[in-house]
Structure formats: C-alpha cells, structure tokens
Amino acid sequence: MTEELHDVRLTVNGVAHDVQVPARRLLSDALRHDLALTGTHVGCEHGVCGACTVLVDGRPMRSCLMFAVSAVDAEITTVEGLTEPDGSLGPVQQAFAECHGLQCGFCTPGFLTTITAGLRENPRPTHDECRDMIAGNLCRCTGYQNIVKAVERAAAIQQAASVEERA
Amino acid sequence: MTTKLMGTPVQRVEDQRFLRGLGRYVDDVAAGQDVLHAAVLRSPHAHARILDIDVDEVLDLEGVHAVWTYDDLAGPMAEPLPLLIPHPALSHGRTQYALAKDEVNHVGEAIAFVVADDRYVAEDAVGRIKVSYDFLPAVVGIDNARAATHLVHDDVPGNVGARLEQNVGDAPTAIEKAPHRLELDLTIERSACMPMEGRGTVARWDADINRMQVWTSTQTSTGVRAAVAVKLGLDLGQVDVITPDVGGGFGVKINHPWPEELLVPLAARTLGRTVKFTEDRREHFISSAHERGQVHHVSVGFDDEGRLLGLDVEFWHDHGAYTPYGLIVPIITSTQLLGPYKPQNYRVVFESLYTNTVMVTPYRGAGRPQGCYTMERTMDAIAQYLGKDRTEVRAVNFIQPDEFPYDQGLIFQDGRELEYDSGDYPASLEKIKALIGWDDFPTFRDSMAAAGRKVGIGLACYVEGTGVGPYEGAHVHIETSGKVKVATGLTTQGQGHATVFAQLVADELGVKFEDVEVVTGDTRRMPYAVGTFASRAAVMSGSAIHLAAKRAKEKVLKIAADALEADPKDLQIVDGVVSVKGSPGTSIDLGTVSVLSNPLRYAFDEASKAATQFSVGDPGKPPVPEDEEPGLEGKDFYSPERATFASGMHAAIVETDPLTAEIRILKYAVVHDCGHLINPMIVEGQIHGGVAQGIGGALYERMVYDESGQLLNASFMDFLMPYVTEIPDGIAIDHLETPSPLNPLGIKGAGEAGVIPSAAVFAAAIEDAEGFPITAMPISPSELFELRQTRKDTP
Numbered sequence: 029m030t031e032e033l034h035d036v037r038l039t040v041n042g043v044a045h046d047v048q049v050p051a052r053r054l055l056s057d058a059l060r061h062d063l064a065l066t067g068t069h070v071g072c073e074h075g076v077c078g079a080c081t082v083l084v085d086g087r088p089m090r091s092c093l094m095f096a097v098s099a100v101d102a103e104i105t106t107v108e109g110l111t112e113p114d115g116s117l118g119p120v121q122q123a124f125a126e127c128h129g130l131q132c133g134f135c136t137p138g139f140l141t142t143i144t145a146g147l148r149e150n151p152r153p154t155h156d157e158c159r160d161m162i163a164g165n166l167c168r169c170t171g172y173q174n175i176v177k178a179v180e181r182a183a184a185i186q187q188a189a190s191v192e193e194r195a
Numbered sequence: 196m197t198t199k200l201m202g203t204p205v206q207r208v209e210d211q212r213f214l215r216g217l218g219r220y221v222d223d224v225a226a227g228q229d230v231l232h233a234a235v236l237r238s239p240h241a242h243a244r245i246l247d248i249d250v251d252e253v254l255d256l257e258g259v260h261a262v263w264t265y266d267d268l269a270g271p272m273a274e275p276l277p278l279l280i281p282h283p284a285l286s287h288g289r290t291q292y293a294l295a296k297d298e299v300n301h302v303g304e305a306i307a308f309v310v311a312d313d314r315y316v317a318e319d320a321v322g323r324i325k326v327s328y329d330f331l332p333a334v335v336g337i338d339n340a341r342a343a344t345h346l347v348h349d350d351v352p353g354n355v356g357a358r359l360e361q362n363v364g365d366a367p368t369a370i371e372k373a374p375h376r377l378e379l380d381l382t383i384e385r386s387a388c389m390p391m392e393g394r395g396t397v398a399r400w401d402a403d404i405n406r407m408q409v410w411t412s413t414q415t416s417t418g419v420r421a422a423v424a425v426k427l428g429l430d431l432g433q434v435d436v437i438t439p440d441v442g443g444g445f446g447v448k449i450n451h452p453w454p455e456e457l458l459v460p461l462a463a464r465t466l467g468r469t470v471k472f473t474e475d476r477r478e479h480f481i482s483s484a485h486e487r488g489q490v491h492h493v494s495v496g497f498d499d500e501g502r503l504l505g506l507d508v509e510f511w512h513d514h515g516a517y518t519p520y521g522l523i524v525p526i527i528t529s530t531q532l533l534g535p536y537k538p539q540n541y542r543v544v545f546e547s548l549y550t551n552t553v554m555v556t557p558y559r560g561a562g563r564p565q566g567c568y569t570m571e572r573t574m575d576a577i578a579q580y581l582g583k584d585r586t587e588v589r590a591v592n593f594i595q596p597d598e599f600p601y602d603q604g605l606i607f608q609d610g611r612e613l614e615y616d617s618g619d620y621p622a623s624l625e626k627i628k629a630l631i632g633w634d635d636f637p638t639f640r641d642s643m644a645a646a647g648r649k650v651g652i653g654l655a656c657y658v659e660g661t662g663v664g665p666y667e668g669a670h671v672h673i674e675t676s677g678k679v680k681v682a683t684g685l686t687t688q689g690q691g692h693a694t695v696f697a698q699l700v701a702d703e704l705g706v707k708f709e710d711v712e713v714v715t716g717d718t719r720r721m722p723y724a725v726g727t728f729a730s731r732a733a734v735m736s737g738s739a740i741h742l743a744a745k746r747a748k749e750k751v752l753k754i755a756a757d758a759l760e761a762d763p764k765d766l767q768i769v770d771g772v773v774s775v776k777g778s779p780g781t782s783i784d785l786g787t788v789s790v791l792s793n794p795l796r797y798a799f800d801e802a803s804k805a806a807t808q809f810s811v812g813d814p815g816k817p818p819v820p821e822d823e824e825p826g827l828e829g830k831d832f833y834s835p836e837r838a839t840f841a842s843g844m845h846a847a848i849v850e851t852d853p854l855t856a857e858i859r860i861l862k863y864a865v866v867h868d869c870g871h872l873i874n875p876m877i878v879e880g881q882i883h884g885g886v887a888q889g890i891g892g893a894l895y896e897r898m899v900y901d902e903s904g905q906l907l908n909a910s911f912m913d914f915l916m917p918y919v920t921e922i923p924d925g926i927a928i929d930h931l932e933t934p935s936p937l938n939p940l941g942i943k944g945a946g947e948a949g950v951i952p953s954a955a956v957f958a959a960a961i962e963d964a965e966g967f968p969i970t971a972m973p974i975s976p977s978e979l980f981e982l983r984q985t986r987k988d989t990p
Binding site: 030031050052053057060061062063064065066067068069070071072073076077079107108110111117121124125126128130132133134135136137140155159162163165167168169170171172173174175176 | 204206207209210211213214215216217218219220222223226227257313314315316389390391392440441442443445475476688689690691876877879880882883884885886887888910911912916918919920922924925926949
C-alpha cells in the first residue's frame with residue numbers, strides 16, 4: 029500500500045514552501061517535520077493545550093487539528109514570524125522576556141501567537157480581558173501570573189510604538 | 196564597576212531563543228532530516244498473560260523498517276530494567292522489561308516497538324500487531340491492594356513491596372498516657388507531573404567512530420548514559436547523552452531509563468539510521484509515571500496547649516506496577532511529615548503496595564504534599580478539639596530559631612540523618628498571618644455571612660529537605676576571547692539555570708554577565724553529575740560553579756600577577772580586566788591571561804603569538820610549572836554532608852457556593868524561606884508555578900481508574916489541568932532569608948516548595964467554610980455537595 033501524496037503550497041511567514049504530503053498529515057507535523065519550523069510545539073494533539081497555535085489568515089488556529097492540505101491558500105504565521113525583520117523581538121515576545129512570562133518555553137509559542145491575534149482585535153484590553161485572552165492555553169510552569177502581566181505589557185509596548193509611528 | 200548580580204532579578208538569557216521559536220527540544224533534533232520514527236504497541240489490558248504476539252502483517256507495510264518484541268532482545272536488554280534506588284526494606288522490588296515478557300501489569304505497558312519512515316506509518320504498523328492474552332484479575336486502588344484477594348505479581352505476597360518503620364522515642368505509650376487523643380483517616384488520590392512536553396528520545400549511531408549519540412528529554416543525562424552503555428554493551432566512553440531544551444519535567448523525567456531510551460539507541464545501531472521516538476499525550480498518561488496516591492491513619496496524643504506528646508502514623512502507598520525508583524516517595528512522606536514541629540515521640544510505618552496501574556515515581560514535592568497534608572490536618576483537628584486558634588497550636592509545637600541544627604532522629608531519603616540546618620518558623624508564622632489577614636478574618640467572615648456568602652480560611656506549614664547529594668560538579672573555562680564557558684552536568688527543564696549560574700560566575704570572576712555561557716546536561720562537557728530533582732540544582736550545581744569559578748580566578752590572578760609583576764593580593768578583576776588596585780593603567784584582560792596560560796609552539800592568531808616559545812617563559816623552568824596544567828580553567832565539585840532545609844507557610848481564603856458547592860479562591864498567600872535568593876524573579880516564578888500545580892492537585896486533577904484498570908481520563912479534555920481561569924488573580928508572596936550554613940552561598944532549594952502545602956491549605960479552608968471535616972483530597976464541587984448531603988442525612 030502506497031500512500032497518495034498531495035502537492036501542497038504552504039505560505040508560512042510570507043515564504044512559500046512546496047511540499048508533498050499525505051492527506052492525513054497534520055499542519056503541525058508539516059510545519060515541524062517537513063519545513064523544519066520547530067518553533068510550533070505539540071503538547072496534546074487533541075486541541076486542548078494550545079501549544080501548537082498558529083495564525084491562519086491572522087486567526088489563531090490549533091495546527092494539530094488542521095490538515096496541511098487544508099492550509100493551502102492560507103497565510104500562516106508561526107512564532108518564528110513574530111520576530112521583527114531585523115531579528116529583534118516583536119512586542120509580545122519582548123513583553124514575555126521583560127515579565128518572565130515563560131519558564132520551560134514549550135507552551136510559549138502558542139501563547140505568543142494567541143496574544144498577537146488577541147491584541148490585534150483588542151489593542152487596549154482591560155486586566156480581565158488580558159486574562160480572558162489566554163484562557164484557552166495551558167501552561168504548567170508559570171501559574172499564569174506573569175503571562176497576564178506580559179499581555180498588559182505587550183499592549184503597552186504596541187501602544188507606545190503606534191504613538192511613535194503617528195509622531 | 197561590576198555590580199553584584201546575586202540577589203537581582205536579571206532577565207533570562209534562555210528566553211531569547213525560546214521566544215523566537217529557536218529552542219531545541221528533543222523532537223526538534225534532526226527535524227526536516229532523514230530520520231526514522233518509532234511507535235510502541237502498549238497493553239490495552241491492566242493485567243494479562245501474553246500468549247502470542249503475531250507481527251507477520253507488520254513488515255509487509257511499506258515504510259516499516261523493523262519491529263522488536265521481547266523475543267528479539269538479547270543479553271542485558273533482555274533483563275529487567277534497573278532498580279535505581281535499592282533499599283533494605285524493599286524486600287520485593289520489581290521492575291519492568293524494556294518490552295513485556297510473558298505478562299503485562301498495567302494498561303500502557305510496552306509490548307512491541309516499531310520503526311518506520313514516519314510516525315503515521317509506525318502507528319499503522321502497531322495497529323497490525325496481533326496479541327493473544329489470557330486475562331488476569333486487575334488490582335486497582337489501595338483497598339484492593341491491601342485486601343490482596345488477587346496479586347499483581349505472583350511472587351509478591353499481600354502485594355506488599357516494602358514495609359518500613361521508624362521510631363523516635365515510644366509514640367504508642369506516649370499517646371496512651373496523653374491527656375487528649377485523636378485519630379484521623381486521611382486520603383490523597385493519584386495525580387501526575389504532566390509537563391507540556393512528554394518524553395522523547397533521538398539516537399544516532401556513528402559507525403565511523405563507533406560512538407552513540409543520544410538526545411533525550413530527561414532530568415539526568417549521566418544516569419541515561421550509564422544505562423544505555425550497560426544495556427547496549429558499550430563502553431561508557433562510547434556513549435554521549437545530550438539533554439536539549441526540556442519542556443518541563445516536574446519529577447517524571449528523573450526516572451530512567453524508560454524502555455524507549457534504550458530501544459531507540461538499539462534501533463539506531465541496528466538500522467544505522469537516526470531514530471526518533473516522541474510520545475503522544477495519551478502515551479504520557481498511561482506509560483510514564485504518576486504519584487500522590489496514599490491513605491494515612493494518624494493517632495496523636497497532646498496536652499491542654501495542643502503540644503504534641505506522641506504521633507503515630509501508619510500509611511499505605513500505591514506504587515503501581517513496578518518500583519524502579521525504590522521507596523523515595525514514601526520515605527519522604529514519612530520523614531518530611533514532621534514539618535517545622537517537634538513531635539516528642541514519633542512512630543511511622545508504611546507499606547508500599549503493588550497495583551495494576553502506572554508506576555509511581557516522584558512528582559514535584561515527592562511525598563511531601565501527602566506528609567504536609569497529614570500533619571497539618573492533624574494540627575487543625577487538635578485546634579478544633581481544644582477550641583484553640585489554629586496558629587497557636589502550631590506555634591507551641593515549632594522548633595525554635597535557637598534550636599538549630601535540629602536532629603529529628605530519623606533517616607532521610609538520602610540515607611543521612613534528618614537534621615534541619617536553619618530556619619525561623621515563628622517569624623514565618625507572623626508574616627503569613629499578616630499577609631493573609633488572619634486576625635481580621637472573623638470580621639470578614641461576618642460581613643460575608645451577612646451577604647449570604649460562605650468563606651473559610653486555612654493555612655499550612657512545611658519544611659523541605661533540598662539539595663540532597665551525592666554531588667554536582669562544574670567546569671569553568673576562560674577562552675582566549677575572554678568569554679567564559681561553564682558546564683555543569685545536571686539538566687534544565689525551565690528553571691533558568693543558564694541565567695542564575697551565569698550570575699554566580701559573573702560575580703565571582705568579575706566578568707560581564709553576557710560573556711558567560713552555561714551548558715547543562717551534556718555528558719561531553721561534564722561527565723560526572725547526578726541530576727535535577729529534590730530542588731537541588733541551585734544548591735548543588737550553584738555551589739559547584741561558585742567553587743569552580745573561584746579556582747579559575749585563583750589561576751587568573753597568579754598568571755596576571757606574573758605578567759604585571761604585581762602581588763596577586765593587589766589585583767582586582769572588573770568587567771573582564773585584571774588590574775592593580777589603585778593603578779588601573781597596569782592591567783591585562785582575561786583573554787590575554789588565557790593566552791598566557793597555555794604555552795604554545797604554534798601561533799593561531801595575532802594574540803596567540805604572545806604565548807609562543809620565543810616570546811614568553813623563563814628558559815630555566817618548564818613551560819608549564821609543576822602541579823599546574825595548561826589552560827585557564829577551574830573545576831570543582833560540591834558534595835555536602837546532608838540536605839539543607841527550606842521552609843514556608845501558605846494560607847488561603849476560599850468561598851464555597853451555598854447552592855452549587857463551587858469552590859472559589861479569594862486570596863492566596865505564600866511566605867517562603869529558601870535562604871539567600873540568587874534571582875528573586877525566578878524564585879517567584881517557581882512559587883507561582885508550584886501554587887498553580889498545587890491548586891490543580893487540590894481541586895481538579897486526579898487519575899480516574901475503573902475497576903478493570905482502565906485510565907478513564909487519559910487526555911487533557913478529561914484530566915483537568917488549571918487554565919488561568921482556575922488560578923487566583925495575584926498570589927501574595929513574602930520572603931524570609933535564613934541562610935544555609937551548609938554551602939558557600941547560603942542558599943536552599945526553591946523548585947518544589949510552591950506545591951507542597953496546597954492540599955492541606957485547601958482542605959483546611961474548605962473545612963473552615965463548611966464546618967465539617969475534609970479528609971479526602973482532591974475535592975470537587977460535586978464531592979463537596981455530596982458531603983453536605985451526607986451531613987444532612989446523618990443528624
């Protein structure tokens with residue numbers, strides 16, 4: 029039995045990759061093992077922990093619950109794509125570093141992508157909205173205290189940057 | 196001027212790669228390369244004899260390279276896995292085989308190992324293996340294990356792996372003579388570490404140099420290395436074990452070797468290919484390890500003040516199907532149960548029991564949460580009986596600050612005396628009372644009651660033996676660039692070791708923090724090491740690194756003194772430059788000192804010309820002085836006589852819904868004493884994480900087995916780990932710093948503390964809110980609701 033392979037073009041962080049994958053290949057596995065973009069992590073493979081969250085056309089999606097073949101025609105953003113073009117940390121990444129929002133770092137990519145999308149939708153979240161924004165992601169190390177602070181800090185960094193841009 | 200970094204909240208260096216998605220976890224190794232993937236056939240039955248395994252259909256599958264069952268294993272691989280920590284009381288220790296031989300003893304036990312082009316195909320192949328079983332009755336739960344109607348192992352009578360008793364004085368007689376007596380039965384259920392990254396191993400056999408390279412998500416690379424060498428019949432020098440970034444451990448990854456940690460290297464050598472195994476979440480639930488399940492019976496005698504006169508504790512520990520980690524968990528419960536108290540007379544006896552469930556190895560806290568729960572529930576019961584404030588009863592039993600070192604008269608988990616080195620428990624109690632608002636609580640309770648709301652307050656105290664031996668080591672190398680490379684052998688799974696250890700080196704050597712790079716868990720860099728467990732990394736490796744940096748510094752000063760024609764005593768090192776105090780112009784940078792430390796025949800760049808034979812040295816003396824070595828290095832080991840004892844107290848205010856019995860945490864407070872802090876930001880992070888894990892363990896998480904030994908909630912859908920919504924918004928923390936006299940930095944371990952008192956604190960607070968005893972944890976709203984109904988039904 030030979031598995032049928034499909035030609036798929038995955039657009040990840042603005043770069044097009046042509047891969048051949050079986051229909052059952054998860055997007056998370058394609059990113060990690062076919063494209064070697066290992067920043068996206070897999071924590072449960074059943075959509076609960078959120079570690080594998082990537083942005084699909086800007087919206088946070090669990091890449092362990094998507095097939096690679098269904099991501100054709102989509103713009104995918106992974107944690108690697110959150111870093112600025114000059115290599116410096118993006119605002120959410122920077123906020124996590126400043127607030128000690130991570131320990132082992134395994135769940136972190138899913139939080140970073142989720143918060144990036146969350147702040148795009150709601151750039152000035154209240155404290156409670158910051159907590160809500162991360163309420164679908166599991167972290168076993170931090171007890172979430174500093175992740176909430178990091179969401180608030182990220183919002184502040186982005187606001188300061190947009191003020192600067194306007195000025 | 197270099198400022199001292201010890202005690203400051205330095206930002207973590209490791210975050211730079213983690214935040215960019217550039218961490219290197221084990222499943223990231225060789226990603227995108229030509230790698231084979233493994234999958235394991237696991238027993239679907241809790242207890243059965245294996246009659247036949249048919250793998251005929253597997254090899255027909257395209258993409259499958261090999262399959263192993265027990266019959267394919269030979270030599271040491273066919274022997275049971277090692278019993279890591281033997282103990283004279285462990286009379287019936289049993290360990291599993293890498294692949295099941297004749298019998299399976301829990302759902303999830305490994306039976307066959309398939310290697311294929313990718314994980315999908317390997318799982319297809321696993322599905323084609325046919326096994327015939329003869330079913331045996333499953334022993335599930337402590338009650339059934341004790342009843343011993345059925346046996347887990349035919350040759351282990353009563354399902355008892357071990358029985359251990361320790362006595363200080365004569366507790367039964369003291370209790371008999373005491374003016375007041377109480378008895379309690381206290382239960383805690385099973386839970387598990389559940390790191391976000393499960394287990395995983397990658398191995399590559401290099402046939403050109405006959406060498407095995409293993410990457411594994413472990414808490415002990417040297418332990419895995421020794422096991423791989425023995426099992427595969429290799430010399431130790433042929434095996435390198437590298438622990439890459441680890442996505443959380445919390446104890447489960449200290450157990451080793453897992454079957455896959457041996458089977459992956461075996462397959463790599465057999466097939467001549469890089470082989471990878473990464474478990475999925477269900478596999479982690481059913482084939483790694485659990486902890487916590489214990490039943491305790493307490494008899495206590497006390498005086499009118501609540502002072503303990505005698506304490507007699509009997510408990511039963513469910514260790515699952517096998518005992519690779521010996522008796523560490525129940526020994527810790529039996530000794531650390533005493534916490535900050537003087538029991539006068541103490542007897543403790545436990546039985547460690549077999550069940551047909553996943554085996555038990557330490558989970559953050561490692562038996563301490565159960566001990567703390569047992570002791571603190573007893574303290575609360577005494578206070579209730581005497582009508583006294585719960586803090587007063589604790590205070591009269593405290594070891595006092597002038598009584599250290601205090602010998603509890605027991606043997607601890609490291610085979611050494613249980614002797615506390617330092618602490619100040621009365622001061623901690625004052626702090627926790629202030630932090631939670633203990634004295635104001637009655638007013639708060641009244642005001643809440645007036646609004647129809649029900650609240651309760653609880654507290655719990657613990658002492659934690661941290662930094663157990665035998666040793667850790669460190670190597671500090673100052674390169675000719677002036678950069679400092681540090682290696683220590685224990686592993687890292689999120690604690691920020693690369694940051695805190697660099698702080699210590701920067702302070703001791705007088706170099707810039709950013710010039711220090713720390714490597715952990717790589718046997719090529721430091722082959723002598725023990726591992727990361729028992730809150731020991733900062734104490735053990737921190738001390739070793741401090742000592743190794745000191746040695747490197749001595750050598751720097753000696754060489755620099757020669758070069759500057761000065762007395763070493765007059766030299767200082769600031770920001771990587773050695774200079775004569777008071778005359779900063781007379782200086783030499785560390786890179787140049789490093790060049791001079793290594794007499795050369797051959798220059799390799801401009802700077803190194805200074806060390807060649809026609810440029811330097813006294814022709815009348817050997818180029819490397821006697822008793823010296825070339826190179827600017829320092830190496831040292833730290834091996835303390837015994838553990839150092841951290842301590843702390845937690846308190847919580849909870850609200851219970853009068854109708855739905857929902858439990859809400861209104862306030863959580865922590866007072867924590869781990870001696871001197873290296874990095875307060877990281878210590879607080881450890882506390883936050885521990886508290887969250889403790890809340891999970893007290894209110895949400897449990898392993899639900901049915902009577903046939905099936906784990907019913909083996910997924911994140913059903914095993915309820917807390918999201919942010921379950922954790923209080925803010926945890927109040929106060930530190931006390933009583934330094935340890937046992938190590939040069941005065942530090943104590945901090946990793947596990949946050950999780951130890953949770954079950955005790957929440958049981959106390961819920962009991963206080965409800966007015967009836969809470970004796971079984973964790974507790975869910977439904978269980979609290981049921982308890983209320985039972986109380987109503989039995990007037």
